[in-house]
Amino acid sequence: MIRAALISPFLLAGCTPTSADQAAGVSPVYQGVKTSLLEGDLVQFNVSMTGARKAQDVDNYAECAAAQYALIRGYGFARHLRTNLNREGGVWTADAVYTISPSLPRGLRTIDAEVVVADCEANGIPTV
Secondary structure, three states: OHHHHHHHHHHHHOOOOOOHHHHOOOOOEEEEEEEEEEEOOEEEEEEEEEOOOOHHHHHHHHHHHHHHHHHHOOOOEEEEEEEEEEEEOOEEEEEEEEEEEOOOOOOOOEEEHHHHHHHHHHOOOOOO
16 A cells, blocks of 8 residues: 555656646647848847737747847847737737847847847747
8 A cells, every 4th residue: 555655646747747838738839930121120020829828928939039030140139129919819929020239239128139049949939
């Protein structure tokens, strides 16, 4: 009887979901990014996804795209200017605009592109 009590927790541990999203029944599907260089260092990102738990999930997806784009262009930083979010029939979309720059820009909503891309990869959020 004691032996069964010791084995039981180990067996149950093998059956638990592998992530918090799976435990919550959430499975985000990232449907792609469309990037448009507006002018100079001003860039627009249109992203869409399903399975978002909240608006912040799609906003994070746009930020991941902006961070990777900054790195691709040889810049280390970006600054968020605005994001328009929409949800229709379970599909979330975001229209986000960022500036990219080689040095830390002025403003409150700045991102270090390398740090954000690493965080995105750790959280399973794709980048450009």
